[in-house]
Amino acid sequence: MSDIILKTEGLTKHYGGVHALEDANFEIRKGEHVAIMGDNGAGKSTFVRQITAVEQRTRGKVIFDGEEVDFSGPLDAREAGIETVFQNLALADDLDVPSNLFLGRELRLFNLGPFSILNNRAMRKATEEGLKRTGVKIPNLSNSIRNMSGGQRQCVAIARTATFASKLTIMDEPTAALGVQETAQVENIIRTLKESGESLIIVSHNMRQVFDLVDRIVVFRRGRIVANLKREETDGQDVVAYITGAKTGAEYEGAA
Amino acid sequence: MAEAAASADIFGGRKKKRHWPPELNALVGLIGICIIFEVLGWFLRDQSFLGNTVRLKIMILQVSIIGIIAIGVTQVIVLGGIDLSSGSVVGATAMIAMSFAQVGTYDRAVFAELGWVDLPVIVPILVGLLCGIVAGLINGVLIAYTKIPPFIATLGMMVSARGVASWWTKGQPVSFPTDSFAALGQGMMPVFLFLAIALLFHLVLKYTIYGKHTYAIGSNEEAARMSGINVERHKVLVYAIAGMLAGFAALVLAARGLTAQSGMGIMYELDAIAMAVIGGVSLSGGRGSIVGTTIGMLIFGVIISGFTFLRLDAYYQDMIKGAIIVAAVVADQYRQRRRAMES
Ligand SMILES: Nc1ncnc2c1ncn2[C@@H]1O[C@H](COP(=O)(O)OP(=O)(O)OP(=O)(O)O)[C@@H](O)[C@H]1O
Numbered sequence A: 001m002s003d004i005i006l007k008t009e010g011l012t013k014h015y016g017g018v019h020a021l022e023d024a025n026f027e028i029r030k031g032e033h034v035a036i037m038g039d040n041g042a043g044k045s046t047f048v049r050q051i052t053a054v055e056q057r058t059r060g061k062v063i064f065d066g067e068e069v070d071f072s073g074p075l076d077a078r079e080a081g082i083e084t085v086f087q088n089l090a091l092a093d094d095l096d097v098p099s100n101l102f103l104g105r106e107l108r109l110f111n112l113g114p115f116s117i118l119n120n121r122a123m124r125k126a127t128e129e130g131l132k133r134t135g136v137k138i139p140n141l142s143n144s145i146r147n148m149s150g151g152q153r154q155c156v157a158i159a160r161t162a163t164f165a166s167k168l169t170i171m172d173e174p175t176a177a178l179g180v181q182e183t184a185q186v187e188n189i190i191r192t193l194k195e196s197g198e199s200l201i202i203v204s205h206n207m208r209q210v211f212d213l214v215d216r217i218v219v220f221r222r223g224r225i226v227a228n229l230k231r232e233e234t235d236g237q238d239v240v241a242y243i244t245g246a247k248t249g250a251e252y253e254g255a256a
Numbered sequence B: 001m002a003e004a005a006a007s008a009d010i011f012g013g014r015k016k017k018r019h020w021p022p023e024l025n026a027l028v029g030l031i032g033i034c035i036i037f038e039v040l041g042w043f044l045r046d047q048s049f050l051g052n053t054v055r056l057k058i059m060i061l062q063v064s065i066i067g068i069i070a071i072g073v074t075q076v077i078v079l080g081g082i083d084l085s086s087g088s089v090v091g092a093t094a095m096i097a098m099s100f101a102q103v104g105t106y107d108r109a110v111f112a113e114l115g116w117v118d119l120p121v122i123v124p125i126l127v128g129l130l131c132g133i134v135a136g137l138i139n140g141v142l143i144a145y146t147k148i149p150p151f152i153a154t155l156g157m158m159v160s161a162r163g164v165a166s167w168w169t170k171g172q173p174v175s176f177p178t179d180s181f182a183a184l185g186q187g188m189m190p191v192f193l194f195l196a197i198a199l200l201f202h203l204v205l206k207y208t209i210y211g212k213h214t215y216a217i218g219s220n221e222e223a224a225r226m227s228g229i230n231v232e233r234h235k236v237l238v239y240a241i242a243g244m245l246a247g248f249a250a251l252v253l254a255a256r257g258l259t260a261q262s263g264m265g266i267m268y269e270l271d272a273i274a275m276a277v278i279g280g281v282s283l284s285g286g287r288g289s290i291v292g293t294t295i296g297m298l299i300f301g302v303i304i305s306g307f308t309f310l311r312l313d314a315y316y317q318d319m320i321k322g323a324i325i326v327a328a329v330v331a332d333q334y335r336q337r338r339r340a341m342e343s
């Protein structure tokens, strides 16, 4: 078995006439942390949505953990081992922290199909453990998350990915709305993931963060991948040149 | 331990605020309204409003049948939808189910020629529940899969089901049920049935995956979908259950009156929605509870019975009822705006 955890071949998504993602060839090794950068509307979130089967791709292949996969929905992807923090967080405001963490895969006391009895105690306990592991502190777990700060909500979304064993974690702009302290907190969680050997794809606009955290930077521009850069072999200016279109990676010539 | 964590909260700043649950608001409102009627009673009629247990019994009997509908409607509204069809579904279901409950000694029974008379009570009950479920399924499928707005889909069902109610016997009432069927509606039975159903769905909403997903979809449908919940299937299920409860209410109503007429249940959908909204169920979805709706139902009942007690004309009663519904919605929107401002 190869050590490639995820690979896409010719991944493409069109929304009617909008070519949001075009022919993306991407790969990430086990334990590797990769950043996806690019301007607004470059297709980063679209890429994430195709991998996680939130949307169905127009064409292309997704190979996860050595096998070609065709997830029918986000739950499939989660069950296969892809945990995602979506850009819009995907939290239900009126539910409390444990309910949000386990949304869509609640623990059951008795299985009665849709009327299965929830195992609230076990979910609460797992939530406490998950939060402890990520160092996230939430004052009161049984409050609905509506009244939580942006940072706390973000941490709930991130703790959700950390609570479940996964093979690949994807975070779409996890620190976009956060203050300095909260950003540091999230970055610490990401370092923990690195130490425990988990693979990560992080979408970010923050150059410092990217250079602090990841092994490799992939640049998207207008729906296409235009660069694939090792962190040690590049610098901020270089990356900006690719993002803005001043430069295009040698192997991607003619693509954009 | 949660308290200990609060002091160590790195985000600090945000003070823990006690949130006054809307059910408590409704309860305070209920008590307040009772006091107002009591005082008015002494001033205007020289007698006690609450002291009259017969009046209270009649009041509770009146509201508990619509209360059964309101339990289904609550779930639909929590889901982020609306159901305008329940009143008409009551009409259609009552007519159809009653035809299976008639006694053989009545020679003009709908199915007299087929010999379908004096059937065991379970038959009309199952037929009634089935009618409600079918109506709910149609609502649910239209809303979830054809993406027709709930308001429109259930409005269509409201009109069509009323049509079914008149078509069934070409407008003739269906009467003379068997004793065992009539028992469903006699004495305080409707109240007990309401309580049993309310308790059941209170538990279901609070402790099962069904309940959790209903709140999740009403709260943030997109998030629910991204979390892997089968949103469409769940919507169909919730509408089907709401339809089933409307069907059950129809059985109790027909049994209580010993007859079914095509005009039964007119405007019940609005009363049921009003009960839910008065009880703190948010029309924007995600918030509300059976406890709240039950209190809302009592408020509704107390107001109606209070007006009768004060000898207010039925015209004024309807006008004020309308005003109360609007007031409850305004209060809900005010609560939402305040919430949005806080966060
Ligand atoms: N559901 C949709 N229907 C039509 N067009 C869409 C849809 N979703 C995204 N797009 C378009 O696809 C393009 C890529 O969007 P995407 O959200 O992937 O950008 P992004 O790189 O994540 O940007 P940002 O940094 O702002 O998050 C944009 O032009 C956007 O308008």
Ligand SMILES: [Mg+2]
Pocket: A044, A045, A046, A087, A172
């Ligand atoms: Mg994006």
